[in-house]
Amino acid sequence: xxxxxxxVNGVNGRLPVLLRWLAESAPDxxxxxxxxxxxxxxxxxxxxxxxxxxxxxxxxxxxxxAILARGCDPVETRRGLPGDPDDSHSRYxxxxxxxxxxxxLYLPNGNPRPGPKFxxxxxxxxxxxxxxxxxxxxxxxxxxxxxxxxxxxxRDVYKPERWLDDALFAPEVRxxxxxxxxxxxxxxxxxxxxxxxxxxxxxxxRNAYSRxxxxxxxxxxxNAPAAKKLRAAEVDAHVRGWEKTSDHAPVWxxxxx
DNA sequence: ATGCCTAATGCAATTAGA
Numbered sequence: 001x002x003x004x005x006x007x008v009n010g011v012n013g014r015l016p017v018l019l020r021w022l023a024e025s026a027p028d029x030x031x032x033x034x035x036x037x038x039x040x041x042x043x044x045x046x047x048x049x050x051x052x053x054x055x056x057x058x059x060x061x062x063x064x065x066a067i068l069a070r071g072c073d074p075v076e077t078r079r080g081l082p083g084d085p086d087d088s089h090s091r092y093x094x095x096x097x098x099x100x101x102x103x104x105l106y107l108p109n110g111n112p113r114p115g116p117k118f119x120x121x122x123x124x125x126x127x128x129x130x131x132x133x134x135x136x137x138x139x140x141x142x143x144x145x146x147x148x149x150x151x152x153x154x155r156d157v158y159k160p161e162r163w164l165d166d167a168l169f170a171p172e173v174r175x176x177x178x179x180x181x182x183x184x185x186x187x188x189x190x191x192x193x194x195x196x197x198x199x200x201x202x203x204x205x206r207n208a209y210s211r212x213x214x215x216x217x218x219x220x221x222x223n224a225p226a227a228k229k230l231r232a233a234e235v236d237a238h239v240r241g242w243e244k245t246s247d248h249a250p251v252w253x254x255x256x257x
Numbered sequence: 258a259t260g261c262c263t264a265a266t267g268c269a270a271t272t273a274g275a
Contacts, residue, residue: 009274010264034274036265061265062273109275149275168275203275204262215275247263247275 001098002026004236004252005145005218007033007106007201011064015043017245022050025236027252028070029097031104031145032056035064035090042066059090065104065146069097077101083127091124099257100226101138105146110167118167121149125176129183132221136183141226141255144185147248148219150177152187155197156216168217186227188220188253193233200235201248209240218251229255 004027008014011032022030030052035042039058047054053073056066057080067074074095081092094103105128110121135142150173154160163169181187189198199214208214222230232254240249 013264034264109273111273111275163275166275201275205275206261208262217275244263 001028001100001255001257002252003029003100003102003143003145003220003255004250005031005033005104005147005220006250007147007218007246007248009034009036009246009248011035011037011066012041012043014244014246015046017239017242019046019050020242021236021239021250022047022052025250025252026070029100029102030068031102032066032068033064033104033106033147035059035066036062037064055093055095057090057093063090063106065090065093065106067093067095067097067102067104069095072097074102081124081127081131083130084123099140100255101135101140101142103135103142103144105144105148107147107149109149110173113165113167113170118170121167122172122176125173129176129180132180132185133183136185136223138223139225141229141257142223143220143226143253145220147217148177149217150174151215151217152177152190156199158199158213158215168215180221184224185221186230188222188230188233189216189235189251191227191230191233198235199237200251202240204247218248220251220253222253226255229257231256
């Protein structure tokens with residue numbers, strides 16, 4: 001089973017790119033982030049025409065997450081993280097697909113730091129870790145995939161010294177990521193490529209993609225039953241070179257189930 | 258230190274992204 005995560009940066013503005021990538025790579029499961037569209041504007045028909053069932057949690061203008069499954073409908077198990085009934089952002093959705101539990105997330109950016117947005121990011125991360133503590137114990141394979149908006153180590157940033165005060169690289173945020181890993185999660189991409197410079201995002205500014213001035217912020221975290229079945233983890237970086245593309249590239253893993 | 262670029266909203270210029 002191939003499971004991908006892709007921050008599309010606008011699911012309607014990006015529809016031709018998304019459909020092209022789906023047709024080309026035919027992943028079994030896809031977590032999408034930054035739909036930037038309300039529920040009623042999710043392009044369900046176009047996605048279904050390619051053979052994908054879908055669930056989504058949209059929001060006007062910002063955020064929004066979805067899970068696609070090739071040849072079946074994801075069985076939704078949760079939308080939104082527990083722990084804050086007043087949280088109005090659409091940033092988490094979860095479903096069971098073919099015996100695997102898949103969580104799709106869009107963690108808050110958190111800039112500027114310090115400030116209320118940064119505080120929200122830390123609170124959201126705490127709620128994720130609380131929920132992940134339950135998921136890590138499941139006997140079934142679990143994958144929590146998405147845009148975590150954190151570069152875990154220096155190796156994941158083209159120029160670490162420029163990012164030290166940024167909300168994506170702040171010590172508190174990196175610490176939260178490692179607190180989550182310490183529950184027993186496996187960072188799939190880094191595990192399969194321990195020494196490589198490997199990025200999932202390149203800024204639209206300053207020809208970042210052609211200079212390979214990138215960040216690794218999109219992650220797939222696996223519980224032990226999933227990690228045991230991990231066979232591959234890659235970035236479809238060429239998609240970042242397409243016309244009218246997202247600033248993120250799709251990232252995927254192969255599980256031998 | 259800021260803008261660079263891009264999307265959404267809504268029709269100009271602002272907000273947000275990372």
